[in-house]
Structures are given as C-alpha cells and as structure tokens.
Amino acid sequence: DGTNRIIIATDGDFNVGISDRSQLIKLVKDRADKDNIYLTALGFGEGNIKDHNLEQIANNGNGEYYYIDSFKEGKRVLVDKMSSTLVTxxxxxxxxxxxxxxxxxxxxxxxxxxxxxxxxxxxxxxxxxxxxxxxxxxxxxxxxxxxxxxxxxxxxxxxxxxxxxxxxxxxxxxxxxxxxxxxxxxxxxxxxxxxxxxxxxxxxxxxSGKGWEKSSLDFRFASAVAGFGMLLRNSEYAGDINCELILELASEGIGKDKNGLRKEFIELVNKAKRIIELGK
Incomplete structure (x- = not known):
C-alpha cells in the first residue's frame, strides 16, 4: 500500500510514443480505474502550451492539472500543497x-x-x-x-x-x-x-439571516474571485462589477493570508486593471 501516482511535466504537445489524445486518455483512465495509479499533470512553457490536453488527461487519471508559470507556483503545488497534490x-x-x-x-x-x-x-x-x-x-x-x-x-x-x-x-x-x-x-x-x-x-x-457586514472574510474574498472571473469572461451576469469593487472585496477578505496567495490575487487584479485602462 502506498501513494501510486505519476507526475508528468510537459507542455502537452505529445509527439513521442502515444500521441493520439483519445488513446492516451483511455490508457490513463484504464490505469486509474483498474490499478489505482493516478496521474497529476504539470504544464510548462509558453505559446505552445496545450492546456486542454493536460486537463483532460489529469481528469481521467483521477488527478489534477496545474500550470506552473513561476517558481512561486511550483513551490505552492509541490511544497505547500504536497499532501493534497499527492495523497487522494x-x-x-x-x-x-x-x-x-x-x-x-x-x-x-x-x-x-x-x-x-x-x-x-x-x-x-x-x-x-x-x-x-x-x-x-x-x-x-x-x-x-x-x-x-x-x-x-x-x-x-x-x-x-x-x-x-x-x-x-x-x-x-x-x-x-x-x-x-x-x-x-x-x-x-x-x-x-x-x-x-x-x-x-x-x-x-x-x-442565519446575517447581512453582508457580518459575512466571513473567506466569503468576501471568494466573492471577489468569482466577480473577477465573470469580468474576465465578459459574463452577461457580471452586472456593474469592476476592478475597483473586486479590489475592495478582496482587501476586506484578505485575512491572515498565511501563504500570500490572496495578496498575489490582488496584485493580479491590479495588473488587469492597468491593462483595461490602457485599452480604453
């Protein structure tokens, strides 16, 4: 008994061995279902990264897909989240x-x-x-x-x-x-x-009947993340959401922020805000 998991680090452009996506997915799914060997995919690279390939393979391998775009993200996935990444x-x-x-x-x-x-x-x-x-x-x-x-x-x-x-x-x-x-x-x-x-x-x-003023820090921060997602997708349900409101909600919900991830999110929203302003 142990942790039976394969970790694949790639750009998702499979051109050696089994390159057909459907055959690869079938192989990964069979090993996960029959042998309890799971797969986690780590995406690397720019321009040619095939996110959809890696996400599909990870989903069928009872694993998760992470895009590693920086040293900080690699540390988060393979150090800070080691137990949740490897142990199901x-x-x-x-x-x-x-x-x-x-x-x-x-x-x-x-x-x-x-x-x-x-x-x-x-x-x-x-x-x-x-x-x-x-x-x-x-x-x-x-x-x-x-x-x-x-x-x-x-x-x-x-x-x-x-x-x-x-x-x-x-x-x-x-x-x-x-x-x-x-x-x-x-x-x-x-x-x-x-x-x-x-x-x-x-x-x-x-x-409980509590109003927004009594909501938890986690709820406020999650609301900011959801609003940011709708803003980026130009969702028809976004209403009057904008970067200023998202930053306000995220700042209210930042809390102790042990690993600095919430602060990183606020930095990301500020970058998006500057890009939006330049495009006007």
Missing part, C-alpha cells in the same frame, strides 16, 4: 445542492462550466467525478433569487411532496421546512473500484 482521500466526489423552493425561486452556479453533470447522474456510481486530496477544500458560489421569480428552476427536490395531487397553490406541493438548502455529497474511498457503491452524507442548512 476521496475519489469520484459529487456534490449536489437542493434548494428549498419556499426560500429560493431560482439559482445559478457560478463557474464549474466543465465540471457539471446531469442531476440524474448524481447517484450513478459508474459516472466518473472529481478527486479530493488531503487538506483540499472546495468553494462553490450560487446566485439565488427569491421565490416567485419567473425563471424558477424546475427540478426534483426533497422539499416537494411525493403525492401527485393537484396543487391548490404554488406552495401546497411543498413540505413545511425552514431549511434554505440541503447539500448531498457522495464519494468513494481511494481504493474502491468503479463498480463499488459510493458513500453519501447529507447536510441541511438554515439561513
């Missing part, structure tokens, strides 16, 4: 959030465009999903609207009654609950095979 504590991890229609009219997950799966696949344990390393944390941000919105999401929910009686009003088919949402999480142990059943645990959440 759970695989095929799936997270599903069930919003209470009495509290939430509609919702939108911000980001994770290449990580989403169909709702009905959540309990299909043969579907491949993500891996979590030791000490690894994940943040997901949802934009929600109050009940009564015209674009209310039509999905199955634990908050809906199971009988087929005709609803007397828009809430009569819902159970009476003060919960805002429930998080469902499914995962397999690192040594489990694809045929094995996943473990599941459930965490309900009730809204």
């Amino acid at each position: 504590v759970a695989k095929d991890v799936k997270i599903q959030v069930d919003f209470n229609p009495r509290k939430v009219g509609s919702y939108r997950l911000i980001g994770y465009a290449n990580r989403r799966m169909k709702a009905e696949d959540f309990r299909n344990d043969k579907k491949d999903a993500g891996e979590i390393g030791a000490g690894h944390t994940i943040t997901a941000i949802y934009e929600i609207t109050p009940p009564g919105s015209s674009d209310q999401n039509k999905v199955k929910s634990k908050y809906k009654k199971t009988d087929d009686n005709k609803a007397e009003n828009k809430y009569s088919d819902l159970i009476d609950s003060e919960e805002l949402l429930t998080v469902f999480l499914r995962y397999k142990n690192p040594e489990d095979k694809i045929k094995d059943n996943a473990n599941e645990f459930v965490v309900p959440l009730t809204d």
